[in-house]
Amino acid sequence: MFRDAPHFDVRDYLRKEMMPHFLCPGCGHGMALRALLWALHELQIDRDRLAVVSGIGCAGRLSAYIDANTFHTTHGRPLAYATGLALARPDLHVVVITGDGDCLAIGGNHLIHACRRNLKLTCLMLNNEIYGMTGGQVSPTTSETRLTTTTPHGNTEPNFDACALATAAGAGFVGREMTRHVPKMKELLKEGLQHPGFAFIEVLSDCTEVYGRKNDMGSSSEMVMRQKSEIRPSAYRDSVDEPFRSTDLPTGILARNNRPEYGAALRAAAAARAGK
Numbered sequence: 001m002f003r004d005a006p007h008f009d010v011r012d013y014l015r016k017e018m019m020p021h022f023l024c025p026g027c028g029h030g031m032a033l034r035a036l037l038w039a040l041h042e043l044q045i046d047r048d049r050l051a052v053v054s055g056i057g058c059a060g061r062l063s064a065y066i067d068a069n070t071f072h073t074t075h076g077r078p079l080a081y082a083t084g085l086a087l088a089r090p091d092l093h094v095v096v097i098t099g100d101g102d103c104l105a106i107g108g109n110h111l112i113h114a115c116r117r118n119l120k121l122t123c124l125m126l127n128n129e130i131y132g133m134t135g136g137q138v139s140p141t142t143s144e145t146r147l148t149t150t151t152p153h154g155n156t157e158p159n160f161d162a163c164a165l166a167t168a169a170g171a172g173f174v175g176r177e178m179t180r181h182v183p184k185m186k187e188l189l190k191e192g193l194q195h196p197g198f199a200f201i202e203v204l205s206d207c208t209e210v211y212g213r214k215n216d217m218g219s220s221s222e223m224v225m226r227q228k229s230e231i232r233p234s235a236y237r238d239s240v241d242e243p244f245r246s247t248d249l250p251t252g253i254l255a256r257n258n259r260p261e262y263g264a265a266l267r268a269a270a271a272a273r274a275g276k
Contacts, residue, residue: 013037013047015067022061026220028179028205029126033062035182035203036095036124039189051092053082055107058133058207059099059126076106079114079123086121090263093193094121101131104140104160111200115169117262118197124189125162125200128207136210147214162202167255172197174255178204178227184251191253197261204249 014037023030040050047068054063056075063070069092073081078096086094103111103125114123129146131137136149141162145154166174173195177185185203192199206212206223217223 008038008041010034010037013041013067014065018065021065023058024207024209026206026208026223027058028128028203028207028220028224029058029062031179031182032124032126032185032203032205033065035185036097036189037066038182038186039193042186043190043193045093045193049092051082051085051089051094052097053078053085053094054097055099055102056134057099057102057131058128059097060102061133062097076102076108077110078102079107079110082121082123083114083117083119086119087263087266090120090267095193096121096123098123098125099132099139100125100127100129100141100162101134101137101139104162104165108140111166112169114198115166115171115200118170118172118259119262120197120264122189122192122195122199123201125202126205127162127202128205128211129159130207130211132207132210136214146211148211149214161249163200163249163254166200170257170259171200171255172257172259172261173199173201173253175200175253176202176204176249176251178224178251179206180224180227181251188252195256197257197259 050068052063052066052068052070053073054060055073055078063072078098082094082096127141129139129142130148131139138148138151138155140160142155142159147154163174163176173192175188175192177188188201192201204227208220208223212223
């Protein structure tokens with residue numbers, strides 16, 4: 001389907017004038033950005049036809065670094081903006097980069113309806129279980145008992161399984177991977193980018209400076225190993241004293257369906273009305 005892509009150099013896809021980036025040392029979001037750009041490169045998606053929309057937070061800042069058509073929107077609204085853009089310009093590849101707070105808290109309603117509509121776009125949600133940039137508050141995915149600035153005695157709220165939510169809401173494609181596995185994340189993103197409907201991909205990231213420090217979780221490498229020890233408990237349980245996450249979560253492609261794509265259905269209805 002695609003010609004062999006030339007050698008991938010991440011610098012070819014970055015706005016060099018925006019460097020150095022603002023991400024903390026060890027932040028998993030940088031690994032997720034690399035995987036996304038690698039996937040776009042291997043699919044040979046024309047950057048003039050690529051639109052990246054993001055909201056507020058550490059994840060939201062990533063769009064500024066991508067040398068393509070980018071839009072940094074208001075908190076919790078990137079999917080709403082992306083919906084309008086994808087409907088108006090179906091010729092574009094629309095990608096949303098969002099975080100767990102941006103996507104599931106203030107933006108939760110927009111996520112549900114984006115899944116329900118099944119419009120052709122790709123949503124990449126970077127889940128580091130915290131509001132990392134805006135104060136370190138508890139988020140909808142913060143593991144129970146974890147400390148944040150708003151849960152100083154430990155989080156008592158149950159957390160969301162974002163992929164289960166997206167599947168139940170009708171997303172055409174749902175997947176999950178962790179920052180530890182960049183090549184696997186790249187392949188999952190390629191699958192999502194090619195899906196003819198709404199693709200939701202969660203990446204289990206890590207916040208070393210805010211979340212990790214407050215919960216005494218060690219260095220970035222130790223936090224990444226905690227991810228792996230919990231996702232692959234039988235092989236890695238003995239690698240750390242305490243898992244990064246509180247429950248085992250499956251990775252890879254979790255759901256895929258071929259429901260009608262919303263943009264095509266809307267245009268067909270408009271054409272039918274015009275023909276009457």
